[in-house]
Amino acid sequence: METQTIWNNFNDELYFFILKKVKNKDITNDIFQNTFLKIHKNLFTLEKEEKARAWIFQIARNEIVNYFNEESIYVEKLDINKENSLQEYQHICCFDKFINDLPDIYRQVIELSYIKGQKQKDSAKELGISLENVKARIKRAKAILKKKFNECCKYEFDKNGKLIGESNCSSCSSIIE
Numbered sequence: 415m416e417t418q419t420i421w422n423n424f425n426d427e428l429y430f431f432i433l434k435k436v437k438n439k440d441i442t443n444d445i446f447q448n449t450f451l452k453i454h455k456n457l458f459t460l461e462k463e464e465k466a467r468a469w470i471f472q473i474a475r476n477e478i479v480n481y482f483n484e485e486s487i488y489v490e491k492l493d494i495n496k497e498n499s500l501q502e503y504q505h506i507c508c509f510d511k512f513i514n515d516l517p518d519i520y521r522q523v524i525e526l527s528y529i530k531g532q533k534q535k536d537s538a539k540e541l542g543i544s545l546e547n548v549k550a551r552i553k554r555a556k557a558i559l560k561k562k563f564n565e566c567c568k569y570e571f572d573k574n575g576k577l578i579g580e581s582n583c584s585s586c587s588s589i590i591e
Contacts, residue, residue, distance in 0.1 A: 415463045417454045424470055425450075431471065435478050445481050449474045512562045520555035523548050 428449065433442040452473050460469055513521060513529075526537040527548070538548045 415460060415466060417457060420453055420466060420470060428470060428474055432474055445477045449477045512559055516555055516558060520551050523551045524555050527552060
């Protein structure tokens with residue numbers, strides 16, 4: 415099997431697979447390119463052509479993991495002290511308020527793990543708690559935030575628990591001010 419054949423048969427499917435996982439076109443393009451470079455360089459290791467699809471998608475999954483494991487290079491570090499540090503979330507009604515209103519133990523892990531982009535194990539080390547404790551606090555913080563977004567802003571949640579829809583902040587606009 416040749417690289418061109420793999421490209422012709424799988425490039426669209428592979429691109430959208432990566433895009434679905436990372437949800438960012440620039441990152442998808444980088445990972446997609448790296449995936450095809452590895453496919454080309456390692457094509458001689460493919461023993462059975464009928465297993466090409468599984469082999470290709472495993473390379474893509476590994477590239478996704480590799481990309482995000484190199485956090486210091488690829489994750490944009492945010493300064494939580496800057497007024498606009500949460501720009502990507504500004505469209506979400508009450509986001510800053512709800513984060514700041516979290517109890518300190520929950521706010522700290524959210525800020526370290528999600529806002530600063532720190533790995534959970536590094537957050538655990540910095541806070542002097544176990545990794546399991548960090549995970550539990552994140553889970554509790556998310557539950558609190560979801561409840562507040564639902565009660566105040568009338569957001570809805572999809573089957574994966576992510577915010578969807580438009581906010582209806584008429585009920586909570588007095589909270590922000």
